[in-house]
Amino acid sequence: MISPSSHLLIISGLESNGFAGALKDIEIAARFSISPRLVVSTLTAQTNHSMLANEPTPAAVVKAQLESLQAPPSCIKIGVLPNSDQAVTIAHWLKNLGPNKPKVVLDPIKLSSSDRSAFSDETLANIILPLIPYVDVITPNLSEYCDLTNTPKPLFDHKTAFVHFKVAFPLFRGCLYIKSALVDSKNSRVTDLLIQHNTPTKIQYLTQHMSELNLRGTGCVFSTALTCALFQQHSIESSAILASACLTELRDYQLRSTKPSFGWPINVNYYPTVGRRGLPTVASAFPRMADQAGLYPIVDSSTWIAKLASWGVRTVQLRLKNRNATDIEAEVIKSVAIAKQHQLQLFINDYWQLAIKHNAYGVHLGQEDLQSADIEKIHSAGLRLGISTHGDYEFLIAKQLRPSYYAVGAIFPTKTKDMSGKIQGIEQLKRYCFLAQETPVVAIGGITQQNITQVLSAQPNFIAMVSAITEAKDPECVTKELLKTLSRG
Numbered sequence: 001m002i003s004p005s006s007h008l009l010i011i012s013g014l015e016s017n018g019f020a021g022a023l024k025d026i027e028i029a030a031r032f033s034i035s036p037r038l039v040v041s042t043l044t045a046q047t048n049h050s051m052l053a054n055e056p057t058p059a060a061v062v063k064a065q066l067e068s069l070q071a072p073p074s075c076i077k078i079g080v081l082p083n084s085d086q087a088v089t090i091a092h093w094l095k096n097l098g099p100n101k102p103k104v105v106l107d108p109i110k111l112s113s114s115d116r117s118a119f120s121d122e123t124l125a126n127i128i129l130p131l132i133p134y135v136d137v138i139t140p141n142l143s144e145y146c147d148l149t150n151t152p153k154p155l156f157d158h159k160t161a162f163v164h165f166k167v168a169f170p171l172f173r174g175c176l177y178i179k180s181a182l183v184d185s186k187n188s189r190v191t192d193l194l195i196q197h198n199t200p201t202k203i204q205y206l207t208q209h210m211s212e213l214n215l216r217g218t219g220c221v222f223s224t225a226l227t228c229a230l231f232q233q234h235s236i237e238s239s240a241i242l243a244s245a246c247l248t249e250l251r252d253y254q255l256r257s258t259k260p261s262f263g264w265p266i267n268v269n270y271y272p273t274v275g276r277r278g279l280p281t282v283a284s285a286f287p288r289m290a291d292q293a294g295l296y297p298i299v300d301s302s303t304w305i306a307k308l309a310s311w312g313v314r315t316v317q318l319r320l321k322n323r324n325a326t327d328i329e330a331e332v333i334k335s336v337a338i339a340k341q342h343q344l345q346l347f348i349n350d351y352w353q354l355a356i357k358h359n360a361y362g363v364h365l366g367q368e369d370l371q372s373a374d375i376e377k378i379h380s381a382g383l384r385l386g387i388s389t390h391g392d393y394e395f396l397i398a399k400q401l402r403p404s405y406y407a408v409g410a411i412f413p414t415k416t417k418d419m420s421g422k423i424q425g426i427e428q429l430k431r432y433c434f435l436a437q438e439t440p441v442v443a444i445g446g447i448t449q450q451n452i453t454q455v456l457s458a459q460p461n462f463i464a465m466v467s468a469i470t471e472a473k474d475p476e477c478v479t480k481e482l483l484k485t486l487s488r489g
């Protein structure tokens with residue numbers, strides 16, 4: 001949740017047409033209903049072919065602009081900085097904010113997209129150096145990266161990209177996002193790299209189709225959209241995905257001379273492919289479920305499964321925690337037998353080997369389980385697969401495995417499991433329901449009889465519930481009412 005008092009600050013150059021710079025940044029933020037505060041770093045006049053004027057704001061005026069802000073921002077996007085004096089001023093101001101330090105996204109810009117003239121005589125590395133300890137995400141393109149690290153472009157090596165960056169900027173503790181780092185002209189694809197300070201060997205790759213369009217201001221669009229996503233509390237991986245989708249959508253709309261709608265894109269084609277080392281793959285999609293919608297209770301015993309079957313439930317999950325191996329297998333065996341008798345769609349949470357061994361209908365896995373489970377084995381055994389997702393990154397990872405359903409959670413806070421920092425809300429759920437296309441979406445987390453109508457407005461296929469059923473005074477009555485509500489569509 002965004003606190004009503006928190007705001008987003010843009011530090012950027014002003015350019016009269018809004019092709020790039022502050023006007024572009026404000027236009028992008030408005031797409032997400034965010035009204036940013038603004039500190040102007042330089043006053044410019046640019047046509048599509050030349051920079052007619054570039055008048056840096058005196059550092060003392062930048063300081064005054066920062067000090068005039070009525071409250072500290074929670075996120076800052078920094079664009080053009082024309083000199084290191086300004087960077088020192090901003091760094092000093094950030095230092096004085098103490099523990100309330102905002103998240104800082106730095107887009108290191110060297111050249112104007114009008115005529116490729118430089119905004120400054122100083123080197124880019126020198127300008128940004130004072131800000132480095134405060135930066136959470138830096139978003140150079142490949143040329144800017146090479147410039148900052150003194151690497152010749154042909155020698156760029158993505159496996160050592162972070163090492164070189166750390167050599168140039170030892171105090172850097174953030175995420176390095178290199179735009180268009182890898183270009184595959186043959187297949188018309190470009191790949192961005194996301195490398196995080198605490199896991200520098202775990203490179204994430206975001207691949208998009210190469211654009212036919214050479215637009216101005218794309219760096220501004222990307223970094224502002226990324227900052228907006230962070231401001232809305234998306235993770236860094238998901239924020240990068242959303243920003244990439246936003247830029248691709250904008251390019252596509254530019255080609256057709258139309259304006260994109262508000263919010264994050266709902267067309268899955270605008271989203272990048274996400275890769276990382278060790279990600280499993282499958283040759284074909286997992287089998288479809290026979291019933292593609294309904295109530296999906298999640299319970300911890302075969303006794304519950306028998307009860308739910310007798311009340312008319314069709315889809316159910318056995319989720320066993322903190323039980324010994326003998327108990328677990330016995331419960332799986334009993335549950336599968338009940339499910340076969342009542343033709344239930346029974347998913348086994350986590351214990352995929354037992355699900356295969358005893359021929360359950362399907363397996364439900366969390367994202368961590370994707371690393372250790374043998375996905376191909378589940379696939380070739382003919383079982384259905386459901387995957388948990390909490391945000392765009394996990395959603396796109398799951399999408400690549402073409403599962404039988406996506407679980408999206410947590411929709412609301414819940415007492416059943418610690419989901420802090422992962423609350424999706426109705427708007428996100430709605431977007432995932434679009435992105436999922438033909439694959440069913442299971443909504444989970446904090447759903448009750450009281451808020452189910454709100455959840456159904458997003459049009460998920462299944463409603464998963466734990467406590468609303470298992471802790472109800474009269475579980476049978478609640479289950480039957482829920483089945484009635486869901487059968488009304």
Ligand SMILES: Cc1ncc(COP(=O)(O)OP(=O)(O)O)c(N)n1
Binds near residue numbers: 349388417
């Ligand atoms: C339908 C459905 N959605 C999400 C979950 C959560 O699964 P996971 O992330 O594996 O976490 P645990 O259930 O193991 O705590 C689920 N079980 N079912």
Ligand SMILES: Cc1nc(C(=O)O)sc1CCOP(=O)(O)O
Binds near residue numbers: 407410444445464467
């Ligand atoms: C087990 C679980 N997984 C979630 C996810 O978002 O992945 S939320 C959740 C708890 C669901 O319980 P209740 O219906 O009582 O809120």
